[in-house]
Amino acid sequence: MAIHNFLRRNSETDRDFIEAQSEGTIDEDNHDEAGQSEGESNPVQAVGRAASKRRRWEVGDVIKVSGEVAAPAEAPLPARSGEILGSGDYFVRVGLGTPARELSLIFDTGSDLTWTQCLPCDGSCYTQNDTIFDPSHSSSYSNIPCSSSQCSQLSSAGIEQKCSASPDGCTYGIKYGDGSTSTGNLANETLTITQTDVVDNFLFGCGHDNEGLFNGTAGLLGLGRNAISFVQQTSDMFHRIFSYCIPSTASEVGYLTFGGVPASDNIIYTPFSSIPQSPSFYALDLTGISLAGSSLSIPSSVFSSVGVIIDSGTVLTWLPPAAYGPLRDAFRNAMSKYPMAGSFDELDTCYDLSGYGSVVVPKVTLSFGGGVNVDLDASGVVYVVSETQVCLAFATDEDLVDIAILGNVQQKTIEVVYDVGGGRIGFRPASCGGNK
Incomplete structure (x- = not known):
C-alpha cells in the first residue's frame, strides 16, 4: 500500500479465467468465485x-x-x-x-x-x-x-x-x-x-x-x-x-x-538493500529483467538509481519508464499472434482472446542481487480483465523517478520468506494453489 493500489474495485471480474501452468500456458476454464464458507473453522471462537x-x-x-x-x-x-x-x-x-x-x-x-x-x-x-x-x-x-x-x-x-x-x-x-x-x-x-x-x-x-x-x-x-x-x-x-x-x-x-524457519529446499535468498529516505520498506536489489530467456536491454543504472521495494499491498508491479518500455516492447513482440485490445486503466498492453482456448504467455524472470533469478508464474505476468481480455500486469508512471514497486500480482504462487533479522528475503516457486 506504499504507492499504488490498483484495481481493487474490480471484484466482479472472474480472475479464475487463469489456470496458470508452469510452462506459461493459460487455459480457459470456468470456476465459481469462492466466498467464505459458513462452515469454515473460526480460530477466534475456539480460543x-x-x-x-x-x-x-x-x-x-x-x-x-x-x-x-x-x-x-x-x-x-x-x-x-x-x-x-x-x-x-x-x-x-x-x-x-x-x-x-x-x-x-x-x-x-x-x-x-x-x-x-x-x-x-x-x-x-x-x-x-x-x-x-x-x-x-x-x-x-x-x-x-x-x-x-x-x-x-x-x-x-x-x-x-x-x-x-x-x-x-x-x-x-x-x-x-x-x-x-x-x-x-x-x-x-x-x-x-x-x-x-x-x-x-x-x-x-x-x-x-x-x-x-x-x-x-x-x-x-x-x-x-x-x-x-x-x-x-x-x-x-x-x-x-x-x-x-x-x-x-x-x-x-x-x-x-x-x-518458524521454512525448509531451505528450493528457497533462494537475496539480501535486503536499503532506501535511506524510506527505512520502513523492504528494499531489493533488482538487477535485470528477462523475457522468454532473453535479457532485456535495460541499462544497469535504471535500477541502481531507484529504490525497488516489495509490497504485498500494491497490486501491480510499477517500473520506471526506462525499464517498462523494453519489457512492454518485448512482450508485444512475443504476443504478436494475438489481437490487441484497448488499454485498461493504467495497463496499456492488452489482448482480445475471444476464440482462444489456450494462450502461451512468455516467461518473465526477475534478477536480484546475489545472482538470484525468480521466474514469475503465468498468473503473475498477465492481469485478467474479463473472460476475453488480458493485459500485461506491469505499469509505469512518469513520476516514478526514485522508486519501483514489486506488487502482489507478480508474487502469485511464490512463497516469499522475510527473514528480517537475517537481512534477507527468499523465494520458492510453486508453493501454493489449489482449492483448500
Whole structure:
C-alpha cells in the first residue's frame, strides 16, 4: 500500500479465467468465485476451548527455554483474495479484543501501523464485511496517553501524531499513496492470531474516520520494518520471520505464516538493500529483467538509481519508464499472434482472446542481487480483465523517478520468506494453489 493500489474495485471480474501452468500456458476454464464458507473453522471462537494450551505474550517479553532463546513459534493463517470482498489485496482473519472479535485485515508489507475501523464513527466509516469493532465491549482495550513513548514512535513511521488532554490521549492520522486515510486513537489491545497465539498489549490504531479503497475489509495488518509494525512488536515471539504465498486465482487459498524457519529446499535468498529516505520498506536489489530467456536491454543504472521495494499491498508491479518500455516492447513482440485490445486503466498492453482456448504467455524472470533469478508464474505476468481480455500486469508512471514497486500480482504462487533479522528475503516457486 506504499504507492499504488490498483484495481481493487474490480471484484466482479472472474480472475479464475487463469489456470496458470508452469510452462506459461493459460487455459480457459470456468470456476465459481469462492466466498467464505459458513462452515469454515473460526480460530477466534475456539480460543476459549483451547485456553489451557494457548501461548500468551506481552509485547516486549523475551521468551527463554532452559536459558536459551526459544525457537520462534509458528502461526499459519489462511490468506484469501480480497476479490471476494471487493479488494485487489489479500487478507487474513485475526481476533481483536476480549472477548475476541474476528476481523478481516489486509496484510501489507508496505506499511507499519495495524489498524481497524472502530465505533463510534466520528467522521466516515466505509462499508466492511465484519461488524465494526467496538472498544467499549472489550475488557482489554486501553488508549495510549500522549506521554507514552509509543505515541512518539508514530512520527518515525511517517504517521501524523496529535495529542489531547482528554481521555482519548494519543491520536494518529495516516494517508496512503492512493489517497486512502485512517484517523483515530492509538491504543493497546489483545490480538489473537491463532487459537494458540495471543499477543497482549498490542499497539494498534482504532480508526474512527476512515476513507478509501479498503473495500469490505476491516483494516490493515502492518508488516513493515518500523518499531510499531506487527513484525517488530512480536519479534520475541516470531523472531521477525514471516512468509506468505499468494494463490493464482480468487478461488484458491494461500497462507501467511509467522515464525518458524521454512525448509531451505528450493528457497533462494537475496539480501535486503536499503532506501535511506524510506527505512520502513523492504528494499531489493533488482538487477535485470528477462523475457522468454532473453535479457532485456535495460541499462544497469535504471535500477541502481531507484529504490525497488516489495509490497504485498500494491497490486501491480510499477517500473520506471526506462525499464517498462523494453519489457512492454518485448512482450508485444512475443504476443504478436494475438489481437490487441484497448488499454485498461493504467495497463496499456492488452489482448482480445475471444476464440482462444489456450494462450502461451512468455516467461518473465526477475534478477536480484546475489545472482538470484525468480521466474514469475503465468498468473503473475498477465492481469485478467474479463473472460476475453488480458493485459500485461506491469505499469509505469512518469513520476516514478526514485522508486519501483514489486506488487502482489507478480508474487502469485511464490512463497516469499522475510527473514528480517537475517537481512534477507527468499523465494520458492510453486508453493501454493489449489482449492483448500
